[in-house]
Amino acid sequence: METRTEEVSKKSKILQALEDQNTSVTFEDPLENDMILNMGPQHPATHGVLRLLIRLDGETVVGCVPEVGYLHRGYEKLAENCTYHEFIPHTDRLDYLSPMNNNTAYTLAVEKLLGIEAPPRAQYIRVMISELARISSHLMFLGSLAMDVGALTVWMWAFREREKQYDIFENIAGARFTTSYTRIGGLAQDVRPETLAMVAKFVDELTGHIVECEKLLNTNRIFLERTDGIGVITRDQAIDLGLTGPGLRACGVDHDLRKASPYLVYKDLDFDVPLYEGGDALARYYVRMAEMRESIKIIKQVLEKIPSGDIHAFKPKKVLPRKDRIYTKMEELIHDFMIVNFGVEPPVGEIYSAVEAPKGELGFYIYSNGEGYPWRLKIRSPSFVNLQSLPTMVRGCMISDVVAIIGSLDPVMGEADK
Amino acid sequence: MNAVIIDKLKARFGEQSIRVSEFRGELTLVVPKDHIVGICRFLKEDAELKFDLLADVCGIDMNTAEKRFGVIYNLYSLSNKFRLRLKTFTEEEDPKVPTVTGVWGTANWHERETFDMFGIVFEGHPDLRRVYMPEEFEHYPLRKDFPLMGIPGSIPLPKNK
Numbered sequence: 344m345e346t347r348t349e350e351v352s353k354k355s356k357i358l359q360a361l362e363d364q365n366t367s368v369t370f371e372d373p374l375e376n377d378m379i380l381n382m383g384p385q386h387p388a389t390h391g392v393l394r395l396l397i398r399l400d401g402e403t404v405v406g407c408v409p410e411v412g413y414l415h416r417g418y419e420k421l422a423e424n425c426t427y428h429e430f431i432p433h434t435d436r437l438d439y440l441s442p443m444n445n446n447t448a449y450t451l452a453v454e455k456l457l458g459i460e461a462p463p464r465a466q467y468i469r470v471m472i473s474e475l476a477r478i479s480s481h482l483m484f485l486g487s488l489a490m491d492v493g494a495l496t497v498w499m500w501a502f503r504e505r506e507k508q509y510d511i512f513e514n515i516a517g518a519r520f521t522t523s524y525t526r527i528g529g530l531a532q533d534v535r536p537e538t539l540a541m542v543a544k545f546v547d548e549l550t551g552h553i554v555e556c557e558k559l560l561n562t563n564r565i566f567l568e569r570t571d572g573i574g575v576i577t578r579d580q581a582i583d584l585g586l587t588g589p590g591l592r593a594c595g596v597d598h599d600l601r602k603a604s605p606y607l608v609y610k611d612l613d614f615d616v617p618l619y620e621g622g623d624a625l626a627r628y629y630v631r632m633a634e635m636r637e638s639i640k641i642i643k644q645v646l647e648k649i650p651s652g653d654i655h656a657f658k659p660k661k662v663l664p665r666k667d668r669i670y671t672k673m674e675e676l677i678h679d680f681m682i683v684n685f686g687v688e689p690p691v692g693e694i695y696s697a698v699e700a701p702k703g704e705l706g707f708y709i710y711s712n713g714e715g716y717p718w719r720l721k722i723r724s725p726s727f728v729n730l731q732s733l734p735t736m737v738r739g740c741m742i743s744d745v746v747a748i749i750g751s752l753d754p755v756m757g758e759a760d761k
Numbered sequence: 762m763n764a765v766i767i768d769k770l771k772a773r774f775g776e777q778s779i780r781v782s783e784f785r786g787e788l789t790l791v792v793p794k795d796h797i798v799g800i801c802r803f804l805k806e807d808a809e810l811k812f813d814l815l816a817d818v819c820g821i822d823m824n825t826a827e828k829r830f831g832v833i834y835n836l837y838s839l840s841n842k843f844r845l846r847l848k849t850f851t852e853e854e855d856p857k858v859p860t861v862t863g864v865w866g867t868a869n870w871h872e873r874e875t876f877d878m879f880g881i882v883f884e885g886h887p888d889l890r891r892v893y894m895p896e897e898f899e900h901y902p903l904r905k906d907f908p909l910m911g912i913p914g915s916i917p918l919p920k921n922k
Contacts (some may be wrong), residue, residue, distance in 0.1 A: 356890050357896075363887075363888070412893035412894065415893040417902060419903060420902055420907075421909075424909050580866075582814055583865060583866040584866050585814065585816070585865070585867030598839055693787075693789065693846075694787060695817070695835050695844065697816065704816060706835070708835060710821060719822075721817065721819040723835070727870065727874075728870070
């Protein structure tokens, strides 16, 4: 008996938050019975370890409190005890569906702090891998959303394409999943011409496969009824709740950091920012499908324009020297020893650098006190912020729509929980 | 843009209240915590500045005797495509900062995270619970005096029935 009261008092704060919510939702045919349902954290449709406490009237959701933190690994604390280079592998584990994007975002932030820039070839390769990772993340979204609303074929087809991408990543970085490919001021290694040919073949074929998936979904009545008008969020609500990425663009807000504050070589590349007006799950699906096509366009341009040359910036005290030079040159040996043991020592200062990740704005805030370790490193993860708009989206929906809405929001808990 | 923001804020909130610094082209304003809500509301609602998106809120432990904890607001203006950073500091004993949830709804979870990690209490916050750590956890992990290894026994294991 005693343990039960203990459990009740433990839960009370989350329950209290749910009960304190404004539940004045108007919908047809209210039953006026009240039920509280716990979804997750171990629920296949919540995409990882997301827990939702939902208040129901009949089958209609009147309130929802998301609970995150089941995958919290304390990366911000770890970062304060890593050199800037040592933290790169940890960024793979944030949004593990697009690790290349996280690597790029993090190194761009550190490079901004150090005041250096990667050479053009490295920048083009970074754009290419970022867009490949975006396609990979959106394919995962496509498959899981379709599966959440009951279409299993698309999941299989999307994963067939992702498999090819993992082969490409293996050729580029030596690892399929946890790539850790970028380095401060450059890349781990250059991309070989045969890998570029693989990428060219992949993007050439991908458009056809996207069309195949769209044929299954775009006129599919079940899919449309499960997503059209479901999980609506208005433009003002979305901005107020800090929604970014495809979710915001599905509300008709023209905000894409690749255009708004171009980083890398995005300003030299020609692409559009797809916008839709609905603000519902279907609009979020359309935006992502259109974004994949834009990514293909970008990758094709990169393959045409990619210059030859070095992939490391020449900043001996900031950028790790090449291995062959470490073994033969005294200066490089000293620099390598200093960078590995004491870290690159940036000036005192603070920066915030953000990129357009597949899920939204992925930002790194770094406060440096001049040592080789960041004094404070904050990860602004898009999934965490996007999840905050979930209660707004699900209010007034059916319980079965919650699954479709989570699918359309596409959160990755590795990133949300940091 | 920088000069416009600084002039407007100084005209409105007084010459002394704002300390300006710039690093790598990013503008940082240190403001007193009593003014933070007023300044945020002004920056959001001013017809020219329109900082309508709050990108991020985070805490920082400066590990100094005076004004130990800081709260950092990274703002973004969708129409001007411009970033601005606000900082405010609070003392070690009983750290409190007024909440900006009334200005941007997104501050809700960001402030919960800051409270979870640093123990900074946001006065007037509608739902100040821990966000990552368990509710019964008693420490604040991102404070500099919290060890990297954690504190043994600080997270109770589930009891065997």
